[in-house]
Amino acid sequence: xxxxDGSLMSSINAMKPYHDYFNVGMQGGGTxxxxxxxxxxxxxxxxxxxxxxxxxxxRFGMFIGSFLIVIGTIIEATCKEGALGQFMGGRFIIxxxxxxxCTSAPTYLVEMAYPSxxxxxxxxxxxxxxxxxxxxxxxAICRRHNFLIEGQSVPxxxxxxxxxxxxxxxxxxxxxxxxxx
Numbered sequence: 001x002x003x004x005d006g007s008l009m010s011s012i013n014a015m016k017p018y019h020d021y022f023n024v025g026m027q028g029g030g031t032x033x034x035x036x037x038x039x040x041x042x043x044x045x046x047x048x049x050x051x052x053x054x055x056x057x058x059r060f061g062m063f064i065g066s067f068l069i070v071i072g073t074i075i076e077a078t079c080k081e082g083a084l085g086q087f088m089g090g091r092f093i094i095x096x097x098x099x100x101x102c103t104s105a106p107t108y109l110v111e112m113a114y115p116s117x118x119x120x121x122x123x124x125x126x127x128x129x130x131x132x133x134x135x136x137x138x139x140a141i142c143r144r145h146n147f148l149i150e151g152q153s154v155p156x157x158x159x160x161x162x163x164x165x166x167x168x169x170x171x172x173x174x175x176x177x178x179x180x181x
Contacts, residue, residue, distance in 0.1 A: 005094065006134065009034075009038075014026075022034075022079075022081075022084045022087060023082050030084075033088065034088060037091045037095070038091045038095035039095060040092060041098075042095045042098060042099040043099075044092075044095075045095075045096045045099040045100050049065075052064075052100070053100075053103055053107065058107055059104075060104075061101065061103060061104030064097070064100055065097040065098065065102070065103075066097065066101055068094070069098060072092070072093035072094035072095075072096075073090065075089055075090030075093060076090035077090075105125070106126065109121055109125050
């Protein structure tokens with residue numbers, strides 16, 4: 001998720017229609033806060049993301065985080081021209097949700113993986129995940145570049161890919177064992 005967002009914002013920041021639409025420059029404080037507000041959302045959810053995943057389960061954390069990402073994406077996608085505050089609010093909510101989902105996901109992965117594969121999958125999640133998101137976004141933005149130049153909407157991840165998988169997953173063993181003595 002972080003690779004996707006960083007690559008998307010960098011790509012969009014290089015396109016003139018984005019700057020014209022939100023009346024923000026290519027560099028300086030205005031652009032800096034648009035990028036930084038995502039990290040502020042990440043930091044805001046840090047105090048309770050792990051505790052919530054421990055109490056309610058990893059799957060719950062992934063679902064709530066993904067749900068917040070979808071809400072933030074909708075807020076961003078429905079921005080009117082010049083509504084930079086709404087765009088930044090959506091980015092804050094996305095950052096908030098990303099931290100919740102990314103706190104639960106690697107723990108869920110290593111709990112569900114066969115013991116001899118836990119290290120491999122944990123390492124792959126943390127290393128490859130960023131690059132898959134960045135490369136996937138790069139391909140998407142290159143494909144949709146002409147639409148952005150013509151003033152069409154900014155592309156985002158299909159919501160179904162972000163939200164539905166956590167619903168279909170089984171619960172991780174610690175929460176299952178705690179609720180079924």
